[in-house]
Amino acid sequence: MLLKNTVLSLLFAVVAFSCSQEKKLPFLGPKTVNATGDTVYHQIPDFQFLNQDSVLVSQKDIEGKVYVADFFFTTCPTICPKMKTQMLRIYERYKERDEVRIISHSIDPDFDNTSVLHDYATRLQVKAPKWNLLTGDKAAIYKLGQKSYMVSAQEDPNEAGGFVHSGAFILVDKNRHVRGIYDGTVETEVNHLLEDMEVLLKE
């Protein structure tokens, strides 16, 4: 009887603690173990691209920031507009909070030069550095998308608009670790992202 009570109260404690525990987000991507035996989480590598104001943007500009990344191109007739509608929600919500940033990589840098991106940003009524629209070396962009953000991004003449790319929003923490991937074309998915953003901001 005593044992039963102990077990019961233990169980109760476990349940109570698990409930009160704050939500934690996983670290996504391949992990490695370094020489000292510590787990090293997948990290977005250094990068350098031009934004809509022709300013060079690199990892230094997002140091200590939580940010959302996506891949798009300005003449995209399919999912990009839906993604931009949803990204605007994030933009408007965190407009006044400097620790949140948005990075949209163009996957059609041949067409999307800085002046095209500038025009696009103006018409979307968004500004850098809160929302950076980036262009640059095509191979570097595709590699970053596929290897680092783990999303598909490449040319495909069979696809409407000429490119295949995922509609993913990638949530990255203050140390450049990928902590969540969401479908940026679906409102409810983006609701989850907004919840998870709060978790990361408290970390």
Add this chain to the structure above:
Amino acid sequence: MKKLAPILIAFFFFSCSSKEEITQQQYSVEGMALYKTHCENCHQADGAGLRDLYPSIQQTKLSPEALACLFKNGKKGNGFMPANAKLQALDIAELVTYMREKWGGKKQIYPVDSVKMALQNCR
């Protein structure tokens, strides 16, 4: 028999107009589906567009003929809109019918023949 005539006439009249109405509704329903597939991503479900990026189409001043050409050939340069060469005349007729019912308050079919003619005269 004399009493029956007006009833018969009324019957024909109604069956005719309702047949037209049914076709109009069919066009409109198909047009709505096409709108969802080809237009809604940018111009939104309510046609309001997205800020200055995609224009609102609620108050468009474009004629049905101009719309037909725009859908098929797109628009180049400033205010770019992708062409959709795969759209058939019937698709365009249905789209225009849907759009002018929804935003123009005009319940009237835009006929396939008119689309074909308009497409021949695109500038």
